[in-house]
Amino acid sequence: MLAKSVMTKDLITAHLGEPVGDVLQRMRKHKLRMLPVLNDKKVAVGVVSTFSILEKIVPSYIASGDLEQVAFAPDIGFLKTHYDQAIYKKIEEVMDDTPLLVKHDESLLSTAAALTSLDKHEYALVIDDDECLVGIISSGDILDYLRNMKVNDKNDA
């Protein structure tokens, strides 16, 4: 079984240069927590997620893990200030620019291995031979596929 057979093809995307606020609104509207980010050639260049945005709002010395916990600190007020600044930033400033990419003709086993490898990812972006985005595959997509699979099909996965 290949990645392209399991992936989600109806995609909502973000584009380089868009303001973070507009992308967040789109995510809210479609009840999504992440969007692939494309350049003008439809090549996947990153992923923006609620996590990647929050990571830019929390000060770097906390988000980086240098200050492991801040249970001792009261609300200092900078989260709202940083949020108000972040929504006007361009999406490339807050996106994760090292998304997990898998080729459309990779096997399901290879895709599952990539998702569970050392840098665990919830989603992989599926790209074609020209590196253009053709779909998204999540760990949930793989589990749903396996649940619906018939016993006789098991050699396919």
Next chain:
Amino acid sequence: MHNSTHIIHSSIPFGLDATWVAVSILLVIYAVIMAEKFNRAVLSLLGAGLMILCGVLNQQQAVAGIDFNTIGLLTGMMVIVAISQKTGMFQYVAIKAAKVVKGEPWGILVMLSLVTAVFSALLDNVTTVLLIAPVTLLITDALAVRPYPYLFALILASNIGGTSTLIGDPPNIMIGSAAHLSFYDFLTNLMPIIPIIFIVVIAVIWLMFGSDLKTTDEKKELIMQFDEGAAIKDVPLLKKSLFVLFAVISGFTSAHALHLEPATIAMFGAALLLLLQTWGEPLHDKDHAYEAIMAEVEWTTIFFFVGLFIIVTGVEHTGVIGMLAEKTLALTGGNFAATTAAILWVSAIASALIDNIPFVATMIPLIQSMGPTFGGQEALVPLWWALALGACLGGNGSLIGASANLIVAGFAQRAGHPIAFLSFMKHAFALMILTILISHAYLYLRYLS
């Protein structure tokens, strides 16, 4: 460090001269280390390997050149610090210090500098700033003040504090081990001048930044709302860590009387804290905890030292360091006071610009070679203090002068307040020169007049 110097000419390939081979290896490796394009541990191990492969040393001589007292002391302290830092005690002390001065911005700068200096004296500088700098940034965010003066003071305080003890800074560990100077020797000879240097530096920082550090009563109240108690993450581990830290420091102060080397005390303390840390836990959890702590030991630094000791031993074996010592003495006319001053100032300037660890590793045998001229190794003691003061305080001269400086600069960069190399150096180099002038006066009044 190997004390003997004798020229060996055996098994050098292509009939090359051992001295030139050894010196070339040292110079090339040091130059590439300074270029910072490759990992310094890899380079020092490559250099060490070349010393053996080229026949300058055999393996037995190379291994004998490694100062295992320095290696053991560094590794032991790294393990103890890796466990202790998990307790949150550093954050506790930093927040407590900020609250003692009621959230006053200038008072906080002084207190955080003092905390950094004290921790840097008892632990390593890099760990200290790794733990104090993020809390400092959080506090300056809460106060809505510019973090630069605080980070600037933190850098200077860590190098000043580190100068005061045997274990405060790697150059001191190397010097103490090579010259058989105890923790107590460092306390009685270097510690007395450190508070004076600290006060003068803080006074100058006040003149530079004091008027900028203003905030509102509301922001000060925010600092008073910090709950330092919540910073302590593991009370039982805190008690165990404090017990072992106290025991180890006490051990250092009495090591000489007990005829023990500091490495023995540090390694024993590390093993004891590793045992206590996981006492009563299942074997699987213990193994996991041991492996996690071992992974936090800075093996890169340890292997850097190993390689460096072998490289310097190679050069030392060729007799070239003895020759350099003679040249230095010729320049100073064999005058002890002039030699002390030369070591202090050259070490300070060099340490501001290059890694002070390879510099000190090379200076140690050079100073040892001066023993016969000045009446034996006993007479060299002021020269060791000059080297320690120069190498440690010299680290304040530029952003690349010490590892702790770069760590703080990294935090500042990530937090959106980058520290510019030249603007830091403009202030820091002048302050470093001031501290060396004070050190010079101290050395003169105490040992040379």
